[in-house]
Amino acid sequence: MVPVPTALSISEIFLSLQGESTRVGQPCSFVRLAGCDVGCRWCDTAYARQGGQAMDLAQVLARVKELACPLVEVTGGEPLAQAGAIGLLTALCDAGYQVLLETSGTVDIAAVDPRVVRIVDVKCPSSGATERMRWENLPLLRPTDEVKLVLADRADYDFAKDVLARYDLPRRCTVLLGAVADRLPLADLAAWMLADHLPARLNVQLHKIIWPAEERGR
Numbered sequence: 001m002v003p004v005p006t007a008l009s010i011s012e013i014f015l016s017l018q019g020e021s022t023r024v025g026q027p028c029s030f031v032r033l034a035g036c037d038v039g040c041r042w043c044d045t046a047y048a049r050q051g052g053q054a055m056d057l058a059q060v061l062a063r064v065k066e067l068a069c070p071l072v073e074v075t076g077g078e079p080l081a082q083a084g085a086i087g088l089l090t091a092l093c094d095a096g097y098q099v100l101l102e103t104s105g106t107v108d109i110a111a112v113d114p115r116v117v118r119i120v121d122v123k124c125p126s127s128g129a130t131e132r133m134r135w136e137n138l139p140l141l142r143p144t145d146e147v148k149l150v151l152a153d154r155a156d157y158d159f160a161k162d163v164l165a166r167y168d169l170p171r172r173c174t175v176l177l178g179a180v181a182d183r184l185p186l187a188d189l190a191a192w193m194l195a196d197h198l199p200a201r202l203n204v205q206l207h208k209i210i211w212p213a214e215e216r217g218r
């Protein structure tokens with residue numbers, strides 16, 4: 001039998017309010033795995049792309065238990081870049097948490113425990129990472145999953161509309177559209193969505209309103 005990897009490289013584990021997705025505003029424990037080589041232009045967690053502290057699965061579960069929150073998000077970095085992430089997600093589900101996974105859309109999500117809510121990015125052209133997308137992930141999305149696109153301009157919006165139609169995403173899962181801060185006014189994105197009757201949710205990053213300074217643990 002192949003041993004299940006339990007070693008993890010952890011950037012941080014903390015309690016905060018969920019800043020995005022359909023759970024926005026809910027208290028949530030975050031497990032941020034370290035490491036990512038996708039290189040998005042708009043990355044707001046650059047500190048998590050390298051480094052990390054070695055922890056094993058039992059240590060991570062113990063820390064999450066201390067935070068005493070029923071909702072847990074595993075994020076990064078790109079969490080699925082670590083072999084131990086799949087076991088961590090299943091262990092959190094087994095421990096009774098409602099588990100969210102935030103992933104870049106560049107790594108195969110097929111092996112993720114079906115109890116996990118998968119929040120999958122689609123990297124728009126302005127991110128510089130569109131060519132890294134694993135498009136095979138999108139047909140795997142279920143009604144409990146969410147897809148997130150972060151837009152910087154009208155070209156990204158038109159790209160997003162095309163992807164939504166091509167993969168039938170609004171029928172398949174929840175669609176979240178966000179705007180890059182200081183690049184695309186939320187009012188512009190809202191107006192485009194309303195004009196097109198786009199079946200998507202405007203994703204405003206609540207944590208950046210509450211805590212505008214970019215810092216860890218938020």
Ligand code: SF4
Binds near residue numbers: 038049078
């Ligand atoms: S995938 Fe996420 S962590 Fe990696 S570069 Fe892009 S935004 Fe940053």
